[in-house]
Amino acid sequence: MKNGNEKLHIPKIEKGIVIDHIPVGMALKVASFLNLDAKVEEPCGITTIGINYDSKKMGNKDLIKVENRNLSQKELDSLSIMAPGASIKRIENYTVIEKINIKIPEVIENLICCNNPRCISNNERGLTTKFLTVTHEPLILKCHFCERTYNQDEIKLL
Amino acid sequence: MNFNGKDIISIVDMSRQEIDHILEVAQMIEKMPRNEQLKILPGRILALLFFEPSTRTRLSFDTAFNMLGGRTMGLSDVEVSSIKKGETLHDTIKTVEQYADAIVLRHNHDGAARLAADAACVPVINAGDGSNQHPTQTLLDLYTIKKIRGSIDNFDIALIGDLKYGRTVHSLVTALKMYNNIKMFFVSPPNLKMPEYILRELDEHKVKYSEHESMEEIVSLIDILYMTRIQQERFPDPAEYEKVKESYILNNTVLYKARKNLKVLHPLPRVVEIDKEVDDTPFAYYFQQARNGVPARQAILSLVLGGIN
Numbered sequence: 278m279k280n281g282n283e284k285l286h287i288p289k290i291e292k293g294i295v296i297d298h299i300p301v302g303m304a305l306k307v308a309s310f311l312n313l314d315a316k317v318e319e320p321c322g323i324t325t326i327g328i329n330y331d332s333k334k335m336g337n338k339d340l341i342k343v344e345n346r347n348l349s350q351k352e353l354d355s356l357s358i359m360a361p362g363a364s365i366k367r368i369e370n371y372t373v374i375e376k377i378n379i380k381i382p383e384v385i386e387n388l389i390c391c392n393n394p395r396c397i398s399n400n401e402r403g404l405t406t407k408f409l410t411v412t413h414e415p416l417i418l419k420c421h422f423c424e425r426t427y428n429q430d431e432i433k434l435l
Numbered sequence: 436m437n438f439n440g441k442d443i444i445s446i447v448d449m450s451r452q453e454i455d456h457i458l459e460v461a462q463m464i465e466k467m468p469r470n471e472q473l474k475i476l477p478g479r480i481l482a483l484l485f486f487e488p489s490t491r492t493r494l495s496f497d498t499a500f501n502m503l504g505g506r507t508m509g510l511s512d513v514e515v516s517s518i519k520k521g522e523t524l525h526d527t528i529k530t531v532e533q534y535a536d537a538i539v540l541r542h543n544h545d546g547a548a549r550l551a552a553d554a555a556c557v558p559v560i561n562a563g564d565g566s567n568q569h570p571t572q573t574l575l576d577l578y579t580i581k582k583i584r585g586s587i588d589n590f591d592i593a594l595i596g597d598l599k600y601g602r603t604v605h606s607l608v609t610a611l612k613m614y615n616n617i618k619m620f621f622v623s624p625p626n627l628k629m630p631e632y633i634l635r636e637l638d639e640h641k642v643k644y645s646e647h648e649s650m651e652e653i654v655s656l657i658d659i660l661y662m663t664r665i666q667q668e669r670f671p672d673p674a675e676y677e678k679v680k681e682s683y684i685l686n687n688t689v690l691y692k693a694r695k696n697l698k699v700l701h702p703l704p705r706v707v708e709i710d711k712e713v714d715d716t717p718f719a720y721y722f723q724q725a726r727n728g729v730p731a732r733q734a735i736l737s738l739v740l741g742g743i744n
Contacts, residue, residue: 393545395543395544395545395565395566396544396545396546397524397542397544397545397546397547397549397550397564398546400544401523401524401525401544401550402523403523403525404523404525404550420546421546421549422545422546422547422549422550423545423546423549423564423565423567424445424447424545424546424567424568425545425632426632426635
């Protein structure tokens with residue numbers, strides 16, 4: 278029961294995005310993937326990372342808050358694979374103005390590499406990879422070309 | 436059920452109903468007089484693009500299309516084509532489709548046929564893509580099993596040899612899981628087992644299977660024995676091939692305990708895995724199996740080119 282003494286571990290941000298419900302241990306990989314350690318916009322956006330928070334939904338979670346930043350559709354698609362179940366909130370004036378529940382697309386192009394060295398996608402100049410989502414839970418993706426299937430642990434981003 | 440213009444890339448894309456329909460058409464064509472067969476696809480052109488060696492597949496497609504009234508052309512040696520100049524498969528397909536009504540493709544890379552189908556506006560038929568699929572081989576294998584047993588349900592089959600790299604067994608297992616009451620015995624050396632992704636699919640379809648290293652322990656339990664060659668050309672490491680190349684040799688001693696109605700199938704070519712002495716036994720059915728490649732491929736070609744509805 279809350280008694281008002283709980284601290285906010287991460288302060289609210291005025292404008293930017295919150296990436297919530299990241300599976301524990303994935304926050305640093307997500308931050309690296311999104312280049313959050315680089316200077317991407319003026320004025321500089323502060324990135325705050327929280328690891329191993331309590332979560333009613335997941336038991337434990339990681340969390341990232343990024344000032345002055347939006348995410349492209351490609352980044353959202355990548356996040357859906359790197360951090361399944363994550364949710365995105367867009368913030369303005371310290372208020373949540375949009376919640377985005379990212380979902381793994383049914384067709385994923387140019388994001389994941391096929392681990393099969395004999396696949397034509399690893400042997401044809403100019404060919405972009407293409408995967409189809411077989412099931413969302415558990416996550417199973419299938420290479421459109423060689424038909425190999427991959428579970429969450431086997432997926433490698435390009 | 437409309438096959439006109441359809442690509443035949445993988446058994447994964449096909450339903451049991453579609454497979455059964457193709458087999459019925461094969462049976463119908465096989466019974467037709469030769470001069471009637473010539474009226475099915477007169478004047479059509481088929482491109483045969485073979486990036487890997489072939490005897491049966493290439494010649495049976497060639498024969499099948501000629502018997503339907505069409506003409507064939509193509510490549511059987513990439514050394515004399517623009518592939519040697521670095522042309523991509525995509526560009527090769529886009530060029531060849533300007534000259535042909537359909538393309539048959541055999542390639543050493545997995546997924547090559549799917550790339551070709553995406554690129555081409557004419558039907559593409561996969562004649563074998565790397566270690567992935569060989570759908571027309573599966574269709575002729577199923578046609579053969581149907582001729583032997585009357586139906587494709589309710590039997591026990593052993594698949595023996597190179598189950599890891601063998602596209603014929605991958606395609607065949609993908610098809611058989613659509614049929615009822617089939618028990619599969621997978622016999623292979625430990626490093627050539629059926630890939631996990633195929634076993635996962637069998638589990639999802641609740642197909643009964645077991646894995647073995649010895650032929651002798653299962654030969655009395657089966658109706659069909661599907662033998663495959665250990666494929667030297669698929670081994671990244673030649674030393675690994677040397678260790679397993681003669682793992683299984685089927686001979687009359689092994690077949691002593693077999694059921695009387697057992698039939699031995701093999702997609703061929705064979706090297707050492709079936710002893711010649713088996714050829715003269717009632718068990719041997721692999722040459723008749725090869726013969727079935729013609730009506731099976733006639734059926735596919737007739738359907739995708741609209742010669743038969």
